[in-house]
Amino acid sequence: MTLSEPLSVIAPDGRVNGYDPELSEEQLLHCYRTMVTVRVFDEICLKLQRSGRIAFSIPNKGIEATQVGAASALSKTDWIFPSYRDFGMALYHGVDPKEMMHNMFGNALDTAKGRQMPVHFSFVDPIRFYSISSPIGTHIPQAVGAAYAAKLRQEDTVFLVSFGDGGTSSLGFHSGMNFAGVWNAPVVFLCQNNGWAISCPIEEQTASDGFAVKAEGYGMPGVLVDGNDLFAVRKAVVEAVKRARRGEGPTLIEARTFRLGGHSTSDDPTRYVPQEDFEKWAKLDPILRFEKFLEASGLWTPEKAQDLRKGIEEQIRSAVHEAENVPDPGLETIFSDVYAKVPAHIRAQGEAAFDLARRRGDAVSGDGEFPL
Amino acid sequence: MTTRTLIQAVNDGLKTAMTEDPSVLVFGEDVGLKGGVFLATEGLQKEFGKERCFDTPLSEDGIVGAAIGMAMNGMKPVAEIQFQDFIFPAFDQIVSEAAKLRYRSGGQYTAPMVIRTPYGGGIQGGLYHSQSGEAYFCHTPGLKVVIPSTPHDAKGLLIASIDDPDPVLFLEPKALYRSVKGDVPEGRYTVDLTTLREARAGKDLTLFCYGAMVPVAMKAAEQAAENGIDCRIIDLRTLLPLDEDGVLEHAKSTGRVVVLHEAPRFCGFGGEISALIAEHAIEYMEAPIVRVTGFDTPFPNTLEHHYLPDHRRVLDAIERVYHF
Numbered sequence: 001m002t003l004s005e006p007l008s009v010i011a012p013d014g015r016v017n018g019y020d021p022e023l024s025e026e027q028l029l030h031c032y033r034t035m036v037t038v039r040v041f042d043e044i045c046l047k048l049q050r051s052g053r054i055a056f057s058i059p060n061k062g063i064e065a066t067q068v069g070a071a072s073a074l075s076k077t078d079w080i081f082p083s084y085r086d087f088g089m090a091l092y093h094g095v096d097p098k099e100m101m102h103n104m105f106g107n108a109l110d111t112a113k114g115r116q117m118p119v120h121f122s123f124v125d126p127i128r129f130y131s132i133s134s135p136i137g138t139h140i141p142q143a144v145g146a147a148y149a150a151k152l153r154q155e156d157t158v159f160l161v162s163f164g165d166g167g168t169s170s171l172g173f174h175s176g177m178n179f180a181g182v183w184n185a186p187v188v189f190l191c192q193n194n195g196w197a198i199s200c201p202i203e204e205q206t207a208s209d210g211f212a213v214k215a216e217g218y219g220m221p222g223v224l225v226d227g228n229d230l231f232a233v234r235k236a237v238v239e240a241v242k243r244a245r246r247g248e249g250p251t252l253i254e255a256r257t258f259r260l261g262g263h264s265t266s267d268d269p270t271r272y273v274p275q276e277d278f279e280k281w282a283k284l285d286p287i288l289r290f291e292k293f294l295e296a297s298g299l300w301t302p303e304k305a306q307d308l309r310k311g312i313e314e315q316i317r318s319a320v321h322e323a324e325n326v327p328d329p330g331l332e333t334i335f336s337d338v339y340a341k342v343p344a345h346i347r348a349q350g351e352a353a354f355d356l357a358r359r360r361g362d363a364v365s366g367d368g369e370f371p372l
Numbered sequence: 373m374t375t376r377t378l379i380q381a382v383n384d385g386l387k388t389a390m391t392e393d394p395s396v397l398v399f400g401e402d403v404g405l406k407g408g409v410f411l412a413t414e415g416l417q418k419e420f421g422k423e424r425c426f427d428t429p430l431s432e433d434g435i436v437g438a439a440i441g442m443a444m445n446g447m448k449p450v451a452e453i454q455f456q457d458f459i460f461p462a463f464d465q466i467v468s469e470a471a472k473l474r475y476r477s478g479g480q481y482t483a484p485m486v487i488r489t490p491y492g493g494g495i496q497g498g499l500y501h502s503q504s505g506e507a508y509f510c511h512t513p514g515l516k517v518v519i520p521s522t523p524h525d526a527k528g529l530l531i532a533s534i535d536d537p538d539p540v541l542f543l544e545p546k547a548l549y550r551s552v553k554g555d556v557p558e559g560r561y562t563v564d565l566t567t568l569r570e571a572r573a574g575k576d577l578t579l580f581c582y583g584a585m586v587p588v589a590m591k592a593a594e595q596a597a598e599n600g601i602d603c604r605i606i607d608l609r610t611l612l613p614l615d616e617d618g619v620l621e622h623a624k625s626t627g628r629v630v631v632l633h634e635a636p637r638f639c640g641f642g643g644e645i646s647a648l649i650a651e652h653a654i655e656y657m658e659a660p661i662v663r664v665t666g667f668d669t670p671f672p673n674t675l676e677h678h679y680l681p682d683h684r685r686v687l688d689a690i691e692r693v694y695h696f
Contacts (some may be wrong), residue, residue, distance in 0.1 A: 122481065124480045131481050133469060144437070145449070147441055152447070339474070
């Protein structure tokens, strides 16, 4: 398949040819810091998973610029409807990595109360980072409905919904894009085309020239950007957000990038991704790319980077230490939050479970392994 | 108090809710200008405008998905699925999303919304305009499933469903849309979503049913009365969560039970009623618990009157249980 060339801003030497990101030095460094935090968080989670301390994780290596570039275009009042490979967006807006680590351990302080697998975050503060669902694409029409509500109340909130290349094959992608087009809803659709839906390459998802072109069929603009270029992503999302706030409706952005790792900690990508692809894309590492820009702008030195990374490692390790020592959620969390008020039949089942635990001791967890 | 058909009561309920609360939105396929294929939403667009009562693209997944988004962002969506038979593209949104959102987000996000849809046979609608899919949904923790059988309850249960903080699937018996009439109070009132209704008093036997089967049960009970069998009829109204205490109380007090629904029998809702009684009140039973249901086949067109349980089949079951 021949693919169109994506828009890029940061040249290989770090120059941006007159592009003004409209970010302060502090904000630029915050972008960098967030990307490094994502990577360090992932590295540590991989070790935790390999040593059996957490069950599962989803790596983001290679996608960091897409996440952070997109997040940098949003205000705190905007909403993010993320996929499971997007937590850099929440970090950018100030969610504490500690909160995420509680979810990785599924402990009593996890916002999802240990009910979801790791990486299925949910946050409302300091930004709406919508509860992540495992089924693919279901959140897409939901983002459009939330946007309709905001539009009806004449708020200027924008709704960014993110999904992968595989997500474009889902029912939710079609209905969400279609509804947003018809309703002229303030939504930014961000397709992170990382090349692979678990083990299926994009040729097995679509016969079209990438994904941005699909926008035309829904009556909205489609933009193709280099997803490893933080400014290219930012530029496209800033434009799309402006359009949405002006009442001009939705935009689809395809950020072309590459997953420099497995789908998850349970997946071995060397079984299906050609080695040369890894090598090619490793050279296009989005963090290195941004470092080049910072270096060319005089904002970065290797020493500074080392210090920053060290600090982040300490921060994440301390989050691990804290989260690992928080107890499991109480048994009652199985039965609460099903409904606003616990109905009689669920209450009776809960009481029976408490009684059994009192009489026969706690249940013992099994040793099954997650396959994906 | 006005005499209304069931569908007029639904329309009245929607109108009442929309008048009181500007966040109530009504949408679906053909619900706007046309007022819905059964005219449940007739006049609403004219009265409340295109932003609050509107047509959507023809996608059940999109309708329910968007409704969830509206609900989590402060609106009160009342989505219509044109026929319950067409709801399955939205099954994922209902079962995996709306019903689980409060739970999976630890209460950070919720989906207080209503999905209204006509269900059941009786209009010569064949396989795809006749199904009774309540059992699929009653197997879904986090969802409420409500089925009215009278105009009074249709309005009161609908307003209660719109008020409810959890997602409600509101199944409307299309066979009764225009065939039943009753007194409906003006303005707001609610019928709570936690209790069943005794539709007919009786001491010999309890018939549990809901929706379009309630009038069938009533007719069978009248004929049974001529033979000296006094049947109590219980309209369950809210299937999930079920008024289990109420079911057990009525089962115990007559000691004989027939369960009636038009959905297929296997894994149908009648099995739940039967099992509940068997588990908690078997010692009160003087006869086997008998189910009268649709057949375990797809829903036929020409012969639908043979498929649907009627008073003959119910009467057979009543006599079998009574004379056991």
